[in-house]
Each structure stands twice: as structure tokens, then as C-alpha cells.
Amino acid sequence: MANEKQQIARKQIKSVTYLGIAVNIVLSAVKIVVGLSAASLALVADGIHSVSDTATDAVVLVGSYLGAKEPDQQHPYGHGRIETFSAASIAAVLIAVGAGMIYYATIAIAEHKVTTPRVAILIAGVFSIVAKEWVYRITRRIAMQSHSAALYANAWHHRSDALSSVAVVIGFISLELGFEHGDQVAAIAVGLMIIWVGVKVIGDCLRELTESAVDQETIDHIKQIINANEQIRRWHQLRTRTVGREVFLDLHILVEPELNVTQAHEISERLERALDEQISRPVNITIHIEPDIPELRK
Numbered sequence: 133m134a135n136e137k138q139q140i141a142r143k144q145i146k147s148v149t150y151l152g153i154a155v156n157i158v159l160s161a162v163k164i165v166v167g168l169s170a171a172s173l174a175l176v177a178d179g180i181h182s183v184s185d186t187a188t189d190a191v192v193l194v195g196s197y198l199g200a201k202e203p204d205q206q207h208p209y210g211h212g213r214i215e216t217f218s219a220a221s222i223a224a225v226l227i228a229v230g231a232g233m234i235y236y237a238t239i240a241i242a243e244h245k246v247t248t249p250r251v252a253i254l255i256a257g258v259f260s261i262v263a264k265e266w267v268y269r270i271t272r273r274i275a276m277q278s279h280s281a282a283l284y285a286n287a288w289h290h291r292s293d294a295l296s297s298v299a300v301v302i303g304f305i306s307l308e309l310g311f312e313h314g315d316q317v318a319a320i321a322v323g324l325m326i327i328w329v330g331v332k333v334i335g336d337c338l339r340e341l342t343e344s345a346v347d348q349e350t351i352d353h354i355k356q357i358i359n360a361n362e363q364i365r366r367w368h369q370l371r372t373r374t375v376g377r378e379v380f381l382d383l384h385i386l387v388e389p390e391l392n393v394t395q396a397h398e399i400s401e402r403l404e405r406a407l408d409e410q411i412s413r414p415v416n417i418t419i420h421i422e423p424d425i426p427e428l429r430k
Contacts, residue, residue: 141278141414148274149192149283152290155267156186159260159293166256175253177233177319178260178296181326184229185289188222192286213341213375218282220337226289226330233296233323237316257300264294279374279413281340285333292329296322346372346379350411354381357406363387363399365424379411382418389423396421 163179271287274280299318306314345351351372358367366386373380385403387396400419408415 141280144274144278145280145283146193148271149189149286152267152271152286153186153189155263156182156189156293159263160186163256163260166252170253175256175300177236177322178257178293178300181229181233181293181296181322182260184225185286185293188225188286188289191218191222192280192282194218215280215282216337216340216375219285220334222282222285222289223330223333223337226285226292226333227327230323230326230330233326234320237319237323240316241313254301254304257297257304260297261294261301264290264297268294277412281333281336284336288329288333292322292326295325299325340374343373346374350379353411354407357410358383358385358403361399361403361406364403366429369420375416378414378416380416380418381407382420384420384422386422386424386429389425 160179160182163175163182167175167177167179268287268290271283271290275283275287299322302321303314303316303318306318311317351370354370354372358364358370364385364387368384368386370383371381385400387399391399400421403419404417407417
């Protein structure tokens with residue numbers, strides 16, 4: 133069941149990532165050509181950002197492929213951490229892109245470079261906003277369904293591209309109103325937004341690598357499933373962590389002391405099936421069975 137969930141999630145991730153690649157190729161070409169012809173630093177930077185989106189799309193594909201590999205002797209808990217490192221690498225690209233945009237925009241202001249507002253800049257910016265916000269929403273939905281940190285980071289990469297196009301449009305409007313450095317200031321604003329997203333994604337990756345528990349909503353759902361089993365008298369030592377898209381869960385359950393080994397095992401098996409069926413993401417479960425006696429109650 134868990135492996136089936138992994139395969140379904142991988143297909144969804146591949147499909148939405150290929151969509152992102154196609155959109156990024158078109159947008160990067162349009163924005164760079166229009167930006168160079170109109171001498172718009174913000175639009176050229178926005179186009180380069182779309183190119184970086186294509187690179188991170190490739191990282192997502194590689195990460196999801198390697199992360200879905202079956203456990204082996206060297207990696208008994210699977211290869212899910214590869215997806216975590218993929219997300220971190222995407223975040224690093226985001227931070228580098230944002231810093232580069234701020235640097236070049238600052239140099240342009242210092243050298244008193246002025247951009248002439250052209251309608252083509254506005255058209256390219258609006259087209260990019262609509263396209264990238266659409267891709268962001270689709271990618272984020274699949275990321276939430278599949279619990280893919282790398283895809284979630286890539287979704288934010290798409291949205292940061294949409295935000296950078298918003299800044300391009302704002303820069304165009306400010307130029308029309310007479311603020312000669314509006315284009316460069318817009319590029320700086322975009323850079324800061326992109327860096328913020330990158331830092332946030334890295335923070336999420338670090339929380340996973342430090343073995344943090346899954347989100348509270350999932351924990352509450354797990355507790356409800358356990359409590360729904362009337363044959364489990366008590367339970368304790370519930371622990372969770374994530375490895376890529378997979379949840380690793382272990383707990384101790386207390387059952388009727390007079391049960392034989394087979395009966396106790398059946399209770400454990402039933403609980404494992406319920407958890408696997410009712411939790412949307414892949415679950416790796418370890419259950420320790422104990423007799424319900426006073427000295428073991430906690």
C-alpha cells in the first residue's frame with residue numbers, strides 16, 4: 133500500500149513538473165528577449181529567474197526518482213532524504229538568484245541607468261503573472277497531496293517568479309509616473325522576496341533533518357485512528373518523523389494480557405492497516421505490543 137502511494141505520487145510529481153518546464157521555457161525566452169530589447173533590467177532578471185525555475189524542475193525530477201528507490205542494505209529506511217536535499221538545493225538556488233538580482237539592480241542605480249517604459253514590458257509581465265500563478269497553484273496542490281518537500285519548494289519557486297513579474301509591472305507603472313529607478317527598485321524588491329522564500333524552505337528542510345515530528349494535524353489523525361480500535365486498551369510512546377514523503381511511526385500498545393501471541397499480533401496488524409489506509413501519505417509503522425498490566429501503564 134505504501135509503495136503504491138509512492139508510485140502514484142511520483143507520477144503526479146512528474147506530470148506537474150513537466151508542465152512547469154514547458155511554461156518556464158516559453159516564459160524565459162519571452163522575458164529575456166523583451167527585456168533586452170526594452171533595456172529592462174527587472175524583466176531580464178525575471179527571465180533569468182524563469183531559467184533557474186527550469187533547472188530546479190530538473191532537480192525535482194531527479195530527486196523524486198532517486199527518493200522513490202526501494203530500501204537497500206546501505207539505506208534500510210529508504211532514500212527519502214534525497215528529496216529533502218533536493219528541496220534544500222532548490223532553496224539555495226532561490227537565495228543565489230535573489231542576491232544576484234539585488235546586486236545588479238544596485239549597480240544599475242549607482243551608475244544612474246534609466247529604463248524607458250515600453251508597453252511590451254507590461255504585456256510580458258502580465259502574461260508571466262497569469263502563467264506562473266496558474267502553475268504555482270497546480271504544483272502546490274500536488275505537493276500537498278504527495279507531501280513532497282522538493283515539489284513544495286519548487287511551487288514557491290514558481291510563485292516567486294510570479295511575484296517578480298508583479299514587481300516588473302509595478303516598476304513599469306512607477307516609470308510611467310516619473311520615478312526613473314522604478315525598474316531597479318522593483319528588481320531589488322523581487323530579490324528580497326525570493327531570498328525570503330529560500331530561507332523558509334531551508335528552515336523546513338533543517339527541521340526534517342533534525343528528526344522533528346510530523347505536523348500536529350497528522351498526529352491528531354493518528355491518535356484518532358488508534359483510539360478508534362476498541363481492542364487497544366491503552367497506548368503510549370507515540371513517535372513520528374519524516375523521511376522525504378514517508379512518515380515513520382512507532383508506538384507501544386497495551387492489550388488484554390490473556391490474549392495469545394497470534395491474537396495480539398492480529399490487533400497490531402489491524403491497526404497498521406487502518407493507519408496505512410486512512411493516512412494519505414506513505415507510512416512506515418512499528419508497533420510494540422505489551423500486556424495491559426499496572427507496571428506497564430504510563
